[in-house]
Amino acid sequence: MxxxxxxxxxxxxxxxxxxxxxxxxxxxxxxxxxxxxxxxxxxxxxxxxxxxxxxxxxxxxxxxxxxxxxxxxxEQPCGHADKIAEEQLISVREKIAQLKRLEAELERIATCCNGQTVGDCYVIRALSDHALCADEHG
Amino acid sequence: MxxxxxxxxxxxxxxxxxxxxxxxxxxxxxxxxxxxxxxxxxxxxxxxxxxxxxxxxxxxxxxxxxxxxxxxxxEQPCGHADKIAEEQLISVREKIAQLKRLEAELERIATCCNGQTVGDCYVIRALSDHALCADEHG
DNA sequence: TCTTGAAGCTCTAGTGACTAGAGCAATTAC
DNA sequence: GTAATTGCTCTAGTCACTAGAGCTTCAAGA
CATH class of the missing domain: 1.10.1660.10 (Multidrug-efflux Transporter Regulator; Chain: A; Domain 2)
Structure with a gap:
């Protein structure tokens, strides 16, 4: 025990x-x-x-x-178990795809900041203005 | 308004x-x-x-x-903003890496089941026996 | 002006999957 | 025997919302 x-x-x-x-x-x-x-x-x-x-x-x-x-x-058929696993796989793949979009956008935002102060910081500007985004996310 | x-x-x-x-x-x-x-x-x-x-x-x-x-x-320096964005990028990348490991393992598990019943279902067996895993995850 | 229906308000509680802490009791090792 | 560790129950907190009850206000048409 x-x-x-x-x-x-x-x-x-x-x-x-x-x-x-x-x-x-x-x-x-x-x-x-x-x-x-x-x-x-x-x-x-x-x-x-x-x-x-x-x-x-x-x-x-x-x-x-x-x-x-x-x-x-x-003794029962295992279709249901297979389905649960498959749906989990699909959900994991969707999460990966979404996170990759975020990664691309964040990479662009975080590496483009050549400013010295908050006033010209690309991170802050990009967040304030969705139009600066490369494509749709979220 | x-x-x-x-x-x-x-x-x-x-x-x-x-x-x-x-x-x-x-x-x-x-x-x-x-x-x-x-x-x-x-x-x-x-x-x-x-x-x-x-x-x-x-x-x-x-x-x-x-x-x-x-x-x-x-007027303040933007180092802090940059740091927050960079840490977020790192965290997103870590999540992607972890999810990719899961994806590989799930793909193997979900596609290897040639069984007809729960008794010989690879999904169930793989979950029951960690030794069937290709490598470490989680 | 009246009425109706959409939109707004506050408040409480629920989600998922745990995690933390208080204040005790039981077990184990020496 | 005693001290350290482990265990017990119970409540409440985490994160970022979401749902619902029961009420009031607003805007548009008749």
Missing amino acids: FSIGDLSRRTGVKVPTIRYYEQMGLVAAPERSEGNQRRYSRQELERLAFIRHARDLGFAVEDIRSLIDLSGHP | FSIGDLSRRTGVKVPTIRYYEQMGLVAAPERSEGNQRRYSRQELERLAFIRHARDLGFAVEDIRSLIDLSGHP
């Missing part, structure tokens, strides 16, 4: 976060010691590692809930 | 968000009509457009506060 601290060290999930996941129903409430401390089995360790891994990949808690539900039914 | 709705239409900032910015002290409390409704001047319109633009570029509200303070002192 593992204490909550053991679980935290083995999965990389912080102790308060584990308790938060329990509150949210992502992990089941575990057994308790005589002194009311949480005691986890290996199965619960694995589930938490699964959650950690999915969070690292950017899945929302609700998606993780679905994936956990699915993994409890290994 | 503009109503809060005029301001919203002209800047693209939603009405509740304008009120929220006022509460946060990002925009000053404007004059009021006899019936207690907000009435904005052109100057306030421009400030809100500045804020909108900076938010679109991903600046945090605290950074925007600094940039606004700076823009009120055009």
